[in-house]
Amino acid sequence: MSLPQPGPMSLVPFVSVETMMQLILRRGLEPMLIDLAACIEEDFRRWEQFDKTPRIAAHSAEGVIELMPTSDGRSYGFKYVNGHPKNYQTGRQTVTAFGVLSDVETGYPVLLTEMTILTALRTAATSALVAKYLAPKGAKVMAMIGNGAQSEFQCLAFKAICGIDTVRLYDIDPEATAKAARNLQGKGLNVVSCVSGQEAIEGAQIITTCTADKQFATILTDNMVGAGVHINAIGGDCPGKTELHRDILTRSDIFVEFPPQTRIEGEIQQLPEDHPVTEFWQVVTGATPGRTGDRQITLFDSVGFATEDFSALRYLNDLIRKDASVQMLDLLADPDDPRDLFGMIERYGRASQPA
Amino acid sequence: MSLPQPGPMSLVPFVSVETMMQLILRRGLEPMLIDLAACIEEDFRRWEQFDKTPRIAAHSAEGVIELMPTSDGRSYGFKYVNGHPKNYQTGRQTVTAFGVLSDVETGYPVLLTEMTILTALRTAATSALVAKYLAPKGAKVMAMIGNGAQSEFQCLAFKAICGIDTVRLYDIDPEATAKAARNLQGKGLNVVSCVSGQEAIEGAQIITTCTADKQFATILTDNMVGAGVHINAIGGDCPGKTELHRDILTRSDIFVEFPPQTRIEGEIQQLPEDHPVTEFWQVVTGATPGRTGDRQITLFDSVGFATEDFSALRYLNDLIRKDASVQMLDLLADPDDPRDLFGMIERYGRASQPA
Numbered sequence: 001m002s003l004p005q006p007g008p009m010s011l012v013p014f015v016s017v018e019t020m021m022q023l024i025l026r027r028g029l030e031p032m033l034i035d036l037a038a039c040i041e042e043d044f045r046r047w048e049q050f051d052k053t054p055r056i057a058a059h060s061a062e063g064v065i066e067l068m069p070t071s072d073g074r075s076y077g078f079k080y081v082n083g084h085p086k087n088y089q090t091g092r093q094t095v096t097a098f099g100v101l102s103d104v105e106t107g108y109p110v111l112l113t114e115m116t117i118l119t120a121l122r123t124a125a126t127s128a129l130v131a132k133y134l135a136p137k138g139a140k141v142m143a144m145i146g147n148g149a150q151s152e153f154q155c156l157a158f159k160a161i162c163g164i165d166t167v168r169l170y171d172i173d174p175e176a177t178a179k180a181a182r183n184l185q186g187k188g189l190n191v192v193s194c195v196s197g198q199e200a201i202e203g204a205q206i207i208t209t210c211t212a213d214k215q216f217a218t219i220l221t222d223n224m225v226g227a228g229v230h231i232n233a234i235g236g237d238c239p240g241k242t243e244l245h246r247d248i249l250t251r252s253d254i255f256v257e258f259p260p261q262t263r264i265e266g267e268i269q270q271l272p273e274d275h276p277v278t279e280f281w282q283v284v285t286g287a288t289p290g291r292t293g294d295r296q297i298t299l300f301d302s303v304g305f306a307t308e309d310f311s312a313l314r315y316l317n318d319l320i321r322k323d324a325s326v327q328m329l330d331l332l333a334d335p336d337d338p339r340d341l342f343g344m345i346e347r348y349g350r351a352s353q354p355a
Numbered sequence: 356m357s358l359p360q361p362g363p364m365s366l367v368p369f370v371s372v373e374t375m376m377q378l379i380l381r382r383g384l385e386p387m388l389i390d391l392a393a394c395i396e397e398d399f400r401r402w403e404q405f406d407k408t409p410r411i412a413a414h415s416a417e418g419v420i421e422l423m424p425t426s427d428g429r430s431y432g433f434k435y436v437n438g439h440p441k442n443y444q445t446g447r448q449t450v451t452a453f454g455v456l457s458d459v460e461t462g463y464p465v466l467l468t469e470m471t472i473l474t475a476l477r478t479a480a481t482s483a484l485v486a487k488y489l490a491p492k493g494a495k496v497m498a499m500i501g502n503g504a505q506s507e508f509q510c511l512a513f514k515a516i517c518g519i520d521t522v523r524l525y526d527i528d529p530e531a532t533a534k535a536a537r538n539l540q541g542k543g544l545n546v547v548s549c550v551s552g553q554e555a556i557e558g559a560q561i562i563t564t565c566t567a568d569k570q571f572a573t574i575l576t577d578n579m580v581g582a583g584v585h586i587n588a589i590g591g592d593c594p595g596k597t598e599l600h601r602d603i604l605t606r607s608d609i610f611v612e613f614p615p616q617t618r619i620e621g622e623i624q625q626l627p628e629d630h631p632v633t634e635f636w637q638v639v640t641g642a643t644p645g646r647t648g649d650r651q652i653t654l655f656d657s658v659g660f661a662t663e664d665f666s667a668l669r670y671l672n673d674l675i676r677k678d679a680s681v682q683m684l685d686l687l688a689d690p691d692d693p694r695d696l697f698g699m700i701e702r703y704g705r706a707s708q709p710a
Binding site for chain 1: 361364365369371372373376377379380384406408411413415417418419420422424426428431433435437438439442443445446447448449451453455457459460461462463464469471472475502503504505506507508531534535537538684685686687688689690692693694695696697698699700701703704707
């Protein structure tokens, strides 16, 4: 008697880390960042269709574990993501993630995927998309402060989506800068390694900060930032973790993803609850202007929002439907009679006994 | 050049549906239910150590998708679960689930598992555990109303944990009753198939209701329920979904898992916000008495709480550490240098090119 095989409804496609790398290499990193930015833009444009809630965070002394669900009424997606700044000391990632996309009509998952790499991609695509709307026209130079796991993705997204041709790298750890500079060689960018944040921002029209300390830090002080720049602040993303001096915030026009979440987690946790901010989706729909003047400082106070992960999940889901090489996981019980879960175990037991 | 293999930190043990069935068959269903009830009891006893929050629900016309996180400060667990009453029409489960256990210190997942079967087990173990504290002494007969996917697990948990020797089955669909009766043959229970709810509860000291309609239903009316019984109401578990007539509630002493969730989802959504209920964990610690008299009606208004899934996840995690046959999933990116996620993809690309 042969063992019952998992039925088709029990199987969920799984994108492993290795599969994700294959998909990126096949499509090309920059084309994929452009694709992702287009999906993210589309979903910001239909922002009002989404169920939105601040992510559900479990904080501990060492870091945070978060669940980020959202739904457009047809699909439901969520991401599990952690942030543990000390993880690199044990050879681990500061941020790891995985995600699931489901069908709202049945509640059945249709995709399980690694999202450590995918989060780096969607974060970079979002940053560059926002800068496309807010950065000074003709911006060519970006300062990249913080040269960790996200930095190269950020640099290439700004190249592919905003036309940046020069990146000026700085990290408190020169080895991180050396690593990023090495990785960016031959990618069509002028790469300048700098020894201070001050040096990195010289001549930059865009300043990206992406550092990981879980504490109030001041990566940029007020006197460092001149008029007419766009700041892309992505490192400050949980309570007590910020990167910018408060005075920069009060001089800037601040754009955010979802205010209820950004008030808790973003740079603006340093400001009063009622400090005015603009929701980025309204810039995309044209309801609100983006950049209005040459000397304006625009600040994207990015914390990462569930709809961006949703966009990435639905993009990936479309991509793998064209790709037969994805592993299938026996994740869902699928008895012949849906009410006979018990009988399924019994039958499996009888079939697995020696004849 | 050979392809880089996933590093040890990238791999997460995965318990598939098939593996779960093997684990149950190896341990035996009843011993596993007893083990689970012990873990759940232990965690109710240390209730105050847990981070607790009502589950995060995404409702649609067809059903609900929920995330249920909790943490004891050392481990973090969450379950994804859906409830879609119409799913059986397309051969799907009403409830499917999967879950993850993580290490709070690093945020890294340590276990991914199917939880459709495991939820049926933990729900049955919880029901029987509660009845052990609340049902009349010497109870031998249980009415089992609703004979769907959960019913056999409930019956066997009450046999193994409470000493029930007779179950009286009823379902609106006689085929469901026939299925449950067939599955329970030779399991050491007297099984009586009934043609009405009224008949099913004759002589029963415990009444379990487990039906799936997503609407206010009245499985039990007031005149059906006599003094001195314990009611285990597990089907009413989301807003607008209840099983018992309001008048039964007002005659009962009501025990719940986590009041903020039960007020939204349980039978008590029919009652005023301030109607008194007892938290079951306080019965376990001895802070509050359970059953206090022979004629008392005790009611467990069960909706299923995250700590019960946590108990099941930690039990399973211990179990598989002794079992080498678990599949490992390449779920987490693990570059040699944790800050070099980008370089990992590049190196993989170079290694996978033909020499």
